[in-house]
Amino acid sequence: MxxxxxxxxxxxxxxxxxxxxxxxxxxxxxxxxxxxxxxxxxxxxxxxxxxxxxxxxxxxxxxxxxxxxxxxxxxxCTEVFPIFRQKIAEIEAQIHQLNHIKRNLEERMQSILDERKSEEAEENK
Amino acid sequence: MxxxxxxxxxxxxxxxxxxxxxxxxxxxxxxxxxxxxxxxxxxxxxxxxxxxxxxxxxxxxxxxxxxxxxxxxxxxCTEVFPIFRQKIAEIEAQIHQLNHIKRNLEERMQSILDERKSEEAEENK
DNA sequence: CTTGACCCTCACACTAGTGTCAGGGTTTAC
DNA sequence: GTAAACCCTGACACTAGTGTGAGGGTCAAG
Missing domain, CATH: 1.10.1660.10 (Multidrug-efflux Transporter Regulator; Chain: A; Domain 2)
Incomplete structure (x- = not known):
């Protein structure tokens, strides 16, 4: 074809x-x-x-x-197994890295919320 | 400077x-x-x-x-919060996708192991 | 014999930040 | 006055698979 x-x-x-x-x-x-x-x-x-x-x-x-x-x-096929193993390791490393960044972002978001809350408290004093 | x-x-x-x-x-x-x-x-x-x-x-x-x-x-800075939120959503989507691939790889590795085990059993019959 | 639907190769574009090189000017210290 | 250490702009390379377009050949139906 x-x-x-x-x-x-x-x-x-x-x-x-x-x-x-x-x-x-x-x-x-x-x-x-x-x-x-x-x-x-x-x-x-x-x-x-x-x-x-x-x-x-x-x-x-x-x-x-x-x-x-x-x-x-x-x-x-003996070539396949180590490639799969390596790929999984790479993926785990990427997930780890992404989780690290995600945690940092979430912490920063929380800080922003806290900051705003205390601003409000300040205003309502 | x-x-x-x-x-x-x-x-x-x-x-x-x-x-x-x-x-x-x-x-x-x-x-x-x-x-x-x-x-x-x-x-x-x-x-x-x-x-x-x-x-x-x-x-x-x-x-x-x-x-x-x-x-x-x-x-x-009001611009920051939605960007953080969006970035977190992107990261979560990526993690999800990576986990999906990882599960597929692990399943395939397990299949390979099972397959080999039954080959061995075959040989030792 | 022409039109339309195929097929071919070659090559640039895309992401997004960084490395690196070419070709050339400036400044500082010896 | 020259060598070393700066600085400048512009441009290509990198990843990796895919889209897209130019320019052109082939083939079948009308």
């Missing part, structure tokens, strides 16, 4: 399909006229790519194990 | 000081030779800018209330 059909089937933009190819995630054949020709397997492949992108992995990371998970069960 | 001294005093790079000026956060005078000349107040001003940047606010948001908080107590 051609790129437009694959885009329609998967919901992924043509632009993104070409980008995935550039990143080594897809390797369609080429027709004589230069058009990309995708096998039926490509549809699954694109969905798999999307799945991992939605888990926050980069195209580079996905490229590292995509061949394996397409051929075998995910559990069989 | 000149820009190098302000950078040394505050720990903020010269590049950043010039960027803050471009964003309307700092407005140093100019000497006859074109050099920026900062008042002593600029040091506090830069620290205040850094404080809000570290809370995750953009230079544009900071520009919206910086004049006020430099002149008054933060609690007096």
């Amino acid at each position: 051609k790129i437009g059909e694959l885009a329609a089937r998967t919901g992924v933009s043509i632009r993104s399909l070409r980008y995935y190819e550039q990143q080594g995630l897809l390797t369609p054949a080429r027709n004589e006229n230069g058009y990309r020709e995708y096998s039926v397997l490509a549809e699954d492949q694109v969905r798999t790519i999307q799945l991992y992108l939605n888990l926050g992995l980069s195209t580079e990371q996905i490229a590292g194990f995509l061949h394996c998970v397409l051929k075998n069960k995910e559990a069989f | 000149k820009i190098g001294e302000l950078a040394a005093r505050t720990g903020v790079s010269i590049r950043s000081l010039r960027y803050y000026e471009q964003q309307g956060l700092l407005t140093p005078a100019r000497n006859e030779n074109g050099y920026r000349e900062y008042s002593v107040l600029a040091e506090d001003q830069v620290r205040t800018i850094q404080l809000y940047l570290n809370l995750g606010l953009s230079t544009e948001q900071i520009a919206g209330f910086l004049h006020c908080v430099l002149k008054n107590k933060e609690a007096f």
Whole structure:
């Protein structure tokens, strides 16, 4: 199938399909006229790519194990586990950082409220 | 004082000081030779800018209330409170999203472990 | 044989703050 | 008078995936 059909089937933009190819995630054949020709397997492949992108992995990371998970069960690919572990660690660090900022913001908001309250008290004296 | 001294005093790079000026956060005078000349107040001003940047606010948001908080107590500036509230909401949304991804990753890791365990059981049969 | 719907490559834009370099002027101290 | 240490502006790079547009080829239906 051609790129437009694959885009329609998967919901992924043509632009993104070409980008995935550039990143080594897809390797369609080429027709004589230069058009990309995708096998039926490509549809699954694109969905798999999307799945991992939605888990926050980069195209580079996905490229590292995509061949394996397409051929075998995910559990069989030893590359996957440490990447998941690392990603979780990154996410936890980000959440930690965000919580830190959030607490600071909440403290400041509370200070503002307290300040205003005492202003009012001052006025009503 | 000149820009190098302000950078040394505050720990903020010269590049950043010039960027803050471009964003309307700092407005140093100019000497006859074109050099920026900062008042002593600029040091506090830069620290205040850094404080809000570290809370995750953009230079544009900071520009919206910086004049006020430099002149008054933060609690007096009505622009600040809704920005804090909005920022907290954004952070909560991000945390939510990150937790969602994290749960997916953890589930997948667990599946992998389960899968491997049953493989082993298969082998030891 | 033309129109419209495809396809191709190349390249810039976007976020937002910072680093870094080029090319050039000023000032200070030796 | 020259070298070192400042300062200036302007511009590109970075992240990472996607949108968008230019300029142009291909193909099928009318």
